Amino acid sequence: MPDAPPADDRHPALDSPAPEADGTNDGTRIEEAAREKFGLRRWDCPALYRDTADAATDTDLPFWLVLLLSGAIATLGLGLNQTAVVIGAMLVAPLLGPLLGLSLALAVGDGRLALQTALTIIIGAASVVALAAVLVFVLPFQDVTPEIASRTRPTTLDLGIAVFSGLAGAVVTVSREKRLSASIPGVAIAVALIPPLGVAGFAIGTQRWDLLEGPLLLFGANLGGIVLSGMGAFLLVGMHRDDVLAAARDWHRNTSLPGLAGRIDRSPSLSSVRVFESTWARVGLVVAFIAVVSFPLTTSLMQFLRETRVERAVSAAAAQIQARGDASVLSRDVTLGVGTSDVRFRVATTGWIDEDERGGVERLISSGAGEPVTVRFEQLLASDGDLDAIASRFSTSLAPTESVVAPDPPSVTLQRLGGQVTDVLGDLALPDGVRPLGADVSVGAGPTRVVVTYAAARRLPPEAEAIVVRQAAAALELPPASVGVQSVVVGARPVPADSVGVMGLAGLAARFPSLRLTVTADSAGVEGLRRRFLQAGAPARQVLARPGAPGVRLSVAPPQS
Known part of the structure; x- marks a missing residue:
């Protein structure tokens, strides 16, 4: 049981009302109108405090087990790139209760409840990050999947999502309409508190320190947004008035709390913690936290908008190249620098793209991107003339001589064709980073078949593979249908x-x-x-x-x- 209250019936951890400064004794018409819209009566506010505080401080063993299990589920889902699994982790995670409890504590001015919920959030978040780091270190989750990458670059848009999600959670909490309780899972999904912590654990477990800042900022944005919007909703319905303050003192005096909250409750040094008596000072504290988080988020948003402009301009240029009718863009790489960008196109074309046309593409992209852009072309010529030039090297050796009176047996044909294929591999026009490994040649009763194998960090696009097939088929004087390609991913x-x-x-x-x-x-x-x-x-x-x-x-x- 907590310590006995002081003789003046005020709990030492609860700020004293300050009617002269805040007007906390008298409700306003706005508060009355808000309560009416939410189906909340004035005498329901003390019960609302007790219900929210009970849910926020229920931190016994089951809470921690479910929290850690949700962190494990999120980490596995992130590593396997399974969106449905990550969503399941969001639904299981129990952190939304302490967050709304912190919003309520700051709205009421309850320092003791604020400390209980804040420490629950901090220790819970650290536990999830530690568990995720251990799982990533033990299991083979070393690749940055799209699910992980999407949480490494938060922007102020994510902060906006957190604000609206926290407001939704507070509205569901203060509303006495039971039908709104079904909305809580949706709020949990929108807030997505656990996945950023899983990504932070991934960064620590793989020692990818460059990935650590983003998910922590995303969690901070979610934390600040939920607390601020939830605090606003609680203030709107008058949860900082004297009747709620009295209910808070009674709740602290008469409630025996489990788990971490109970340990704090029984600690004299911690139970006497107070927060600002002024409501506006408490709001300012949360706003200051959000301001600190918003600065890097705004920088990230500006970078995201820049990338979008550049990518849109590059797409427009790629469409213009395609419109030539004699060229196909196989891939494009965009590198963003400081105030300038670099774009490299891999193009299959039957006509060489000269410097004048390259300059035109460069000007088009620079105009659309709003910054100087340097364009380079890596061209794979696919004209018949070029293919014939490659084939001419082998036409003499492939042509039969007068001394041949019968077709070579398959073994002889296989040996000769195999040697020619080896020479052809060295003349194939392949993109950077792609190496020919060899070719399998089959000669028998059926048609001759050649399969070229290449090594690359990822498989070539189908259009590029088709060009390789046509080059090899023309060089070997074989029909394209007789030549195939396969890749070995290194x-x-x-x-x-x-x-x-x-x-x-x-x-x-x-x-x-x-x-x-x-x-x-x-x-x-x-x-x-x-x-x-x-x-x-x-x-x-x-x-x-x-x-x-x-x-x-x-x-x-x-x-x-």
Whole structure:
């Protein structure tokens, strides 16, 4: 039980009413009108305080278990890029109650309730971040998924969402209409308190410190927006009047609280905490917090608007290039600098794009973006003349001679065509970062078939693959239908969980000598991991072992000069 109240029947943690300064004794017509619209009578306000305070301070073991479970669900959903799972975590999370309790405490001027709810929020948020960091460190969640990336760059628009969401939660709380209680899950989804904490844990677990600021700012924006709008709603219905203050003193005197709130209640040093007696001072405190958070959010919003302008201008230029009729934009890369941007187009074209046209595209994008933009073209020529030039190198060797009186057997044709394919691979026009690995040639009773394999960080767009097929088919004097392409995606990946995955990577290394497998693990396990790949058939010279976090990197050896 809490300590006994002072003799003057005022709780030491509750600010004294100051009617001279705030007019806290008399209600206003605005408050009466607001209560009428919300279905709230004046004598319902003390009960509203008790109900909200009870929900906000119910911090026994089940609260913490559900909070940590919601954090685990959110972290898994973020790592797996599962939106539905992330939404489920939002619904489970119980932080909305303490947040509305903090809004009520600041509206009433109840320092004790403010401390209880504020510490619950702070410790709860830190616990979710710590759990998320541990999960990310233990599990193979190293990639920044779209769900994670979307919470690393908050703007003032997110703060606006938090304000309106907090206002909705407060309206549902102060309304005595029971039908509005069904809106609470929607409020929880809109506020999205837990996912930003999961992203912060991801940043810590992967040591991606550049990703840490954004989710913490997003959580701060949600926190400030909810508290400010909720505080406004409680003030609007007169929750700072004398009858509510008296109910607050009675609640503190007669209520035995569980969990963290109870520990604070029993601590003399903490239970005597007070907040500003002036209502406007308390509002100013929250507004100051939001102002601090808003500065980086506004900067992020300006950057977002800039990116949108540049991207819109680049899209317009890409449409103009497509309208030529002899060119197709395969991809585009936009790099934003300080006051200027750089754009690189990968274009398949039957006619070379010269400097004059490049300058026109540059001026178009710069005008639409509102800043200087430098444009570069990486062009893949697809004209028949160019393909014929490649094919001419092999036409003599492919042509039959007078001494040939019968078709070569399949084995001879396979050997000769295989050597020609090797030469053709070196002449293919491929984008930067794409390396040919080899080709499979099949010759038999059916039509000849050639499949070209290339390595890249991601698969080429279908249009680019079609150009590679046409180049190879023309060079080998084969119909395009007889030539195919397949990709090998290089880069870092988790260690395969089963022998099938290990055998698949080992098979790639055995098939393509230019591939390299670099396995990483702690010093005790790295050699054992390397042996797994060797036993699965990977050549020893192509499997490297290095200490580090568990993982496998597939790469292509640099070409020998």
